[in-house]
Amino acid sequence: MSDTKRTGIIRDINGPIVTVELPGVRSGEQVKIGELGLFGEVISLRGQLAVVQTYESTDGVRPGEPAQGLGWPLSVELGPGLMGGIFDGVQRPLEKIALESGDYIRRGISVPALDRAREWEFEPNRELSPGTKVGPGVVLGTVQETTTVLHRIMVPPGVEGELLEVAPAGEYDIESTIARVRDPRGISHRLSMYQRWPVRKPRPYLRRDDGISPLITGQRVIDTFFPQLKGGKGAVPGPFGAGKTVVQQQIARWSNADIVIYVGCGERGNELVDVLESFPELDDPYTGRKLMERTLLVANTSNMPVVAREASVYVGITMAEYYRDMGYDVVMLADSTSRWAEALREVSGRLGQMPVEEGYPAYLASRLAAVYERAGRVETYGAGSGSVTLIGAVSPPGGDFSEPVTSHTKDIIETFWALSKELADARHYPSIDWVTSFSKHVQTAAQWWHKEIDPDWEKRRTSALALLARDAELSRIVNLVGPEALSDAQRWELEGASLIKEGVLQQSALDEIDTFCSPQKQFALLDLAITIYKRGAALIKLGVPVSELQHLPLMAKMRRLKSMYSSEQLDQVLAFRAEVDHAMESVRIEYAKHGEQV
Structure with missing residues (x-):
């Protein structure tokens, strides 16, 4: 999309749904709404009118206030400085926001996800020289993001051609030019250490591969009885109080993935506070360093804006794909996809769309499938194999696994860890029911277990x-x-x-x-x-x-x-x-x- 900004005015407001008159705006484009500068995105167009869903409450906003198209879709910043960070549902850094606005996020506040002032020690790829042909995914150099994670600076998707120069080793901020590439049309592209990527668009890869090794979580009922492969899709459904959050936190703490991304999507604030307070204190069992050195958190609690909740899962999976492209095995935990689906339902109702099962929109199944299909083990363009393992918690009302979110999820995923209220009431934890749970990865996992542990x-x-x-x-x-x-x-x-x-x-x-x-x-x-x-x-x-x-x-x-x-x-x-x-x-x-x- 073009970076040209367009201006217009607000015509109508219906909760988080705002109708603006904004000629030339495109579907999916980000928009700033009203004098507060609330952010939103265009979800439909009706002639000169655009329907925008905002990521924040529209209380106090009036028709007639200005609206401005920003020229790009909802995107995330990808570069050094993500690891160890805590972000909200649209990738605003919560620690920096707390310094500016206190305990509550001030509406309209805009803080970049990555620190522009911090300098990073850049080590160029010695195998590259001016005149080399480069394309998406080629590693230009590296930055030691944390002691645990080596961050590979890559040519972004959509850029290929002749390498004109690569910056020498030294300290640079993320906006400094570290390389220039001339494409076949003769246009020179200035590359920095970070890139932007629209969250609803999957990042490209060379080809998709089958999973070959299990994700070791350290939890016996998972690893031994219902194994999950790296690059697999799993779900943890269960009623209130059955222990979904604890299961996901255990996977986040102990899994042998290179990178862990935990997305708290619409969950209770006290549960996320426990994550935010405990994770920085935990030691990584595989490196001996702090766990946060290979972990990042996306927090969108139940009292945060509903539309940002829907965006938070896309933000998390896009960052997961970025580290996958570096050749890392990433595990992303979404807690919970039921709250995400409820956000879809609320926005759908505001738009007047025809409801189907239990009020959910007709596109619920396809949206769920589109998110889960972004998981997988792939051959990247320039860093070998990488994977994204996606595990979503599901909170069926009353523990009814026949409700739409759970039933559609069950059709999509490969590993199903069903939590039982009866087991939880009997103080049997993890309360994963061995009768209704299943894994489609047993045969592949068996090859690893037989080779590495025991043939029996x-x-x-x-x-x-x-x-x-x-x-x-x-x-x-x-x-x-x-x-x-x-x-x-x-x-x-x-x-x-x-x-x-x-x-x-x-x-x-x-x-x-x-x-x-x-x-x-x-x-x-x-x-x-x-x-x-x-x-x-x-x-x-x-x-x-x-x-x-x-x-x-x-x-x-x-x-x-x-x-x-x-x-x-x-x-x-x-x-x-x-x-x-x-x-x-x-x-x-x-x-x-x-x-x-x-």
Whole structure:
């Protein structure tokens, strides 16, 4: 779009929807509204009239006040200085805004996302020289953005041609010229260390690839039972109080992604305050540095403007794509897409569009799909492979998974971590229901687990899920007629499932030892639980009463083992296998002797 600014006047105001007379304005263009200078974007055109949705409240704005088209769509600034930042839904830096306007964002305030005064140490790409042909994604040089993240300064999309010059090593601010490129038409392009990109337009890449390695989150029920690949699409649906935010925060804290982007979209302020206060204090388990050195946050709480809430997801995914283009594996967490969909519904109602399911607009499914499809593992233009893993929380009213946002999301994503109110009420966390959850990545993840951890991973996982399914069947019988109706073998199946649920699936985010669990420890715990069950089943066939096995000291220790030893103390976890073997063998010998005496 052109940078030419156009002027007009306000004709009508309906909440965040403003009709302006603005000749020559384009659909999608950003507009400044009224004397306050509120920002918005054109969403439809009716002759000389443009319908604008504003990112801030229009209280006090009157028809007849001026409107100005800015010449570009809603865009984000991409360059050094993003990492470790906290932004609102339209990428305004909240820490800088707090210095200017206090605890509340003053309407019309405009603060650039990137610091213009700060200088960065630029190291040019030694392989480039004047006369070299360059194109989108070619790395011009690097900047050490944080100790953890090396920021690659790239030729922006849409620019290619002959490289005329690259700045020598030194300190530059983000607006300084660090390269010049002459395109085939003879036009010279001045390149700086940052670029602008419209948030609703996916950034280009060379080609899309399939995911090849799992996103390790340190959460056993996710990594072992319902794995997510890097570049995959996942959802965490669940009713109020089931622990969606905690699950997403655990993924943000412990995942092995290079970059983490957390988007708080319409959630309660106290939950986001917890994120904003706790994340800067956390240490990165992979680098030993502060977690914020590879994390950025987008905060749009429930009391912030509804239209900016809809924009916040696009802002987050665009920044994720930018770091993906540098060759990084990025995980983006959106909490929650239900609040994002509610923003769509409110704006749609203001526009008078025909509502469909539960008042949502007819384009809800296509908008959801368009956002999730921006995730993926790709071959970039100049930095090898990179990925964006998108995980969205969904908040179905009353826990009804058949409502539109959840049902449409379920059709789009590849990993579904369904949270259960019953499990949460029973203090079983994470409350991910192993019956209704699923992952389409198991076969691919198995290749990694078999190579890196143990070739029996898939067998152990399948055995555990089969035992949990059998537990669900037997539990219904117990509820109807009581445990006395079950045989010892069936009661032992219930005990084995209980071992898996309490000794493997349960994991407290507040437990310093168990909040993170390495893949090695995950498999060791699962293997021990399955081994205990199988050894016990063999003993029951010999006639050992189930009550005797239930009261073995090893049963209680198996349930506590996860919190007794950290991932660094794997040897102690593995040593428990000898205790299991000794105890089970002692029982077998005792009953073998008893059988001989009889």
